[in-house]
Every structure is written in structure tokens, then in C-alpha cells.
Amino acid sequence: MPEPEGEFVNAMRWGKEDVKTELDNGNVIFLESEHWKSYREAGNFDQGALVLFYTEWCHHCNNMKPHYAQVSRLVKENELSKNVQVLALDCDGFGRDICRKQYNVKNFPTMHFYYPKQNVEYKPSLGEYEEYEGPRDYESTVSAILERLDQKYVYYNAKEPDEDGGGTNLEEKKEPEPVEGYRMETFERRTPKPKKSKFIIEEPEDYNEEDENEDDFEIDSSTTEIIEDEEEEDFDSGVEDEMTVKEMRSEISMTLGRIGNPDSLMKIVEMVRRIEQQDEDDQYDESAREEL
Secondary structure: OOOOOOOOOOOOOOOOOOOOOHHHHOOOEEOOHHHHHHHHHOOOOOOOEEEEEEOOOOHHHHHHHHHHHHHHHHHHHOOOOOOOEEEEEEOOOOOHHHHHHHOOOOOOOEEEEEOOHHHHHHOHHHOOEEEEOOOOOHHHHHHHHHHHHOOOOOOOOOEEEOOOOOEEEOOOOOOOOOOOOOOOOOOOOOOOOOOOEOOOOOOOOOOOHHHOOHHHOOOOHHHOOOOEOOOOOOOOOOOOOOOOHHHHHHHHHHHHHHOOOHHHHHHHHHHHHHHHHHHHHHHHHHHHHHHO
């Protein structure tokens, strides 16, 4: 990069071709590439600086120019930020070498905020600058500048220049502090409810658990199986209403293999009760036919 001829003199660059006004440019500093090094070495970035990399063909860049000009006015009016520099570099014109070669900027608009020198000394992990990716309206941008002037400010992706001119992510990353006015929601881990068996049935009214004799059954633990369902639903007894006596007797034999499951035992009891009821009904029907 050639050495600059003479000292840097700012000139308005936004607005109509023949007329450049403060309304369009504000206090924005349009720094040429050849003056970048000497301008920084003179300590102009020591109190912090915001740099806009833009192009004239970029629609979003042109839309934000009035906002950026207003940012340059507002920072000068605030006692905390009055020494912050607000600069703009045309990446296809007077700022091309810095934009394209040193920082390898490819997306427009791109904004870099250069931390105050004392902030970097206080917290070296900040690096030299960060790429500002927040809202681009003037109010949000000014608020972002004031936030970054605080020595306690921590950014996730602070960068420092590397040999290729870009930036490298620093290792230190910290969780953001809760924002005042917002409540942090906490959620307790839900404990799953016990699963229900498919064969849960209601105990018959005339059923008495004390009447059962465990010696009447031979339990084969190797064939014991508990069938569970993932969903929490209400199930019936597992005994179909249309089962015949023969089918229920067959089901009793198969269920005996699962007698280790209390629900299976209850199923047998229910089947026995139904068989007895069916036998009584059959006897009644037979008696009725004989009377006829």
C-alpha cells in the first residue's frame, strides 16, 4: 500500500453528485485506505471506533446511510461516547484495500466496532474488534456503542486480525447476564407416570383375596411375562364378551404360563366367574326347554 501524500483531510462523500451536505453525511469520517495505518497509529481509535464497510451498488447500504449519519451526530452529543470515531469506507473506491485485502469483507454492509484501548488492556480476550451484527437503525446502533464502551462488556465472537486480514474467533466465551425486566424461565424434569398393564381388570365384588391358595398354582418364572403399554389409557379386563366357554377355558390354560403376573391371575378369576355364570344360564335354558 503506497504511503499517503500529506495528512488525511475528511471530505463529504454521500449525497447528490454536485452537492454534499451535513444532512447526508453527519460527522462520518470517510477514511481512505492509504491513511488507515497512520490514522490509527495517531491514536484516533483509542477511545473506540465504529467502521462501516459499504458499496454504492448495495441497496441495504444506501438505505442505512441516513441512519449512520445520525449515529455520528448522536455519539458526539453524548458525554460517554463523544470521542468515539464513526467512519465509513467504500469497498469499491477509496477504502478498497482495507476492506477487500486486510479484512476480506464480502458482505455489505458490514460494521466493525473497535474497542477502546483501555478496555482491551482490562480484558485482553476482547481482541481488537467485533463484527457488529445487531439492528442498523440509529437508535439501536447508538445503544450498542454505549454498551460496548463499558469495560465489563463481554462479546461471544470478539476478533483480532490475523495474517490473512480476516479475524479469528477467540476461545473465551461467557454466558450473557440476564436482561433486566425479563424473567428466566426454569422447567422441572417431568417424571414419567407408572405404566399400566393391558390386562388390568376390576376385581369382582364376590372376590376375596384371602380365599386364594397359592399352593393351587405352580408358577414358572421362566415364562413370566409382563406386557406393558407406553400410553396411559384405561383398559378393559382383557376378556372379550363374545368368548365362548371353550375359548375361555383355552385362554385359562395359556394364561397359567403368565401366572407370575398378578393381572394374569385376576384374568383367570374373571374367566372362571364368567364360565360359572354361563353354566348357570345354560342350565336355566335347558330347564326352560324341558318345561315347554
